[in-house]
Amino acid sequence: MTTELLCADRDSRTRRARELVMRYGWNVVSYQILNPGMLHWFSADSEAVVGYVERHGVWVVGGAPICDEEKVGEVVEAFEAAARQAGCRVCYFGAAARLYDCLPAPPAHSVVALGAQPVWDPTCWSEILASRASLRAQLYRSLNKGVIVAEWTSTQAHSNAELQRCLREWLASRPMPAMHFLVEPETLACLDDRRIFVAARKGVPVAFLIASPVPRRNGWLVEQIIRGRNAPNGTNELLLDAAMRALAASGSRYVTLGLVPLSSRAMALTPRRPFWLSFLLVWVRAHGKRFYNFDGLEKFKTKFDPENWEPIFAISNEPVFSMRTLYAIGAAFSDRSPISQIGRGLLKAILQEAIWLRRRIRQKRLAAIAPPMTSNALPLTDSAQRSIPASRGK
Numbered sequence: 001m002t003t004e005l006l007c008a009d010r011d012s013r014t015r016r017a018r019e020l021v022m023r024y025g026w027n028v029v030s031y032q033i034l035n036p037g038m039l040h041w042f043s044a045d046s047e048a049v050v051g052y053v054e055r056h057g058v059w060v061v062g063g064a065p066i067c068d069e070e071k072v073g074e075v076v077e078a079f080e081a082a083a084r085q086a087g088c089r090v091c092y093f094g095a096a097a098r099l100y101d102c103l104p105a106p107p108a109h110s111v112v113a114l115g116a117q118p119v120w121d122p123t124c125w126s127e128i129l130a131s132r133a134s135l136r137a138q139l140y141r142s143l144n145k146g147v148i149v150a151e152w153t154s155t156q157a158h159s160n161a162e163l164q165r166c167l168r169e170w171l172a173s174r175p176m177p178a179m180h181f182l183v184e185p186e187t188l189a190c191l192d193d194r195r196i197f198v199a200a201r202k203g204v205p206v207a208f209l210i211a212s213p214v215p216r217r218n219g220w221l222v223e224q225i226i227r228g229r230n231a232p233n234g235t236n237e238l239l240l241d242a243a244m245r246a247l248a249a250s251g252s253r254y255v256t257l258g259l260v261p262l263s264s265r266a267m268a269l270t271p272r273r274p275f276w277l278s279f280l281l282v283w284v285r286a287h288g289k290r291f292y293n294f295d296g297l298e299k300f301k302t303k304f305d306p307e308n309w310e311p312i313f314a315i316s317n318e319p320v321f322s323m324r325t326l327y328a329i330g331a332a333f334s335d336r337s338p339i340s341q342i343g344r345g346l347l348k349a350i351l352q353e354a355i356w357l358r359r360r361i362r363q364k365r366l367a368a369i370a371p372p373m374t375s376n377a378l379p380l381t382d383s384a385q386r387s388i389p390a391s392r393g394k
Helices: 003-024 030-034 069-085 097-102 122-130 133-144 161-173 235-249 275-290 294-302 323-333 338-369 382-386
Strands: 039-042 049-055 058-062 089-095 110-120 147-152 195-201 204-214 219-227 254-256 308-316
Touching (some): 003 030, 003 039, 003 049, 030 049, 069 089, 089 323, 110 122, 133 235, 147 235, 161 204, 195 235, 204 254, 219 235
Parallel strands (some): 058 089
Antiparallel strands (some): 049 058, 110 254, 204 219
16 A cells, blocks of 8 residues: 555544544543544444554553443443454543443453543633632733733644744643653644634733533533743633633533542542552652642642542553553653653753752852841932932832
């Protein structure tokens, strides 16, 4: 088969996958199966699709099968049969309660609670805002700095240089290298059905928010909130406020900010978990803040007063969740081996620490050089005070 035919076949499969997502997409990460690098398995009648990547003999699925609700069990059975034929096992990463409830009981599948996602009805957003003085204060902080939020069309935002700059600045501030799979950062070139809200200051974009559709729930996933270096405090809150109001106005009734990994609201939901995995998850939650601020993320999402928290799971078709499956999940999110990814993250963290240490040493040296202020200093005369530039007194 020629390269042209391969590309045409791949494009037609992607188009069909998108059609099914927009018809049956219920799981919050349904739209993410259209991300670059995802493989698509279709049912025999082409009325169901599963988006996945293959890593280390495991088909890591983005969420759950996308199909009519009554056929979920049937599609799971056919998909897992195809995986077995290929000599692979299956892990549904980011699955919600609907898949969890329809799967066979253990030992056919093992389940691990990944965390929880906060949920809102955007039509109730004004009431939430009215009851949260601290949230209103954050909005005013950014408004007073001249930040204005507007929704852009996909044509306006497509590969926009200023938005790309914001993305680069945000990625540079992250402790870990960019991840892929369900958290692909490069979405500006594939907006299509997504909606984008841009925060600008003096006409220059400083941050943006991207929401992807959850069609069967008449809702949206806030997929990204990207903040550039020059975005003042309160910009994230202002973006979310604008998005909530716009989504409510368009008739949406469901919005989520996505998964909070290892959230304490969901970790007790896993009834049976190997000791090594329990220990590892507790350790990561306690000591992984260098790479991912679990507590900070949960506090940020909690302050918007969500109506509900939905548990999110990783479900593997094996009696006990294995180290091999965990490693495959890590590989799905990385462009290289998970060990190499962690090594890159450690190196980045060490370099950042060196920058901060150098800055602190420089500040201490400057403080030591500066002459001390004493109470014996003579007051300035009126003429001397008038000679000080206005900017000095601000």
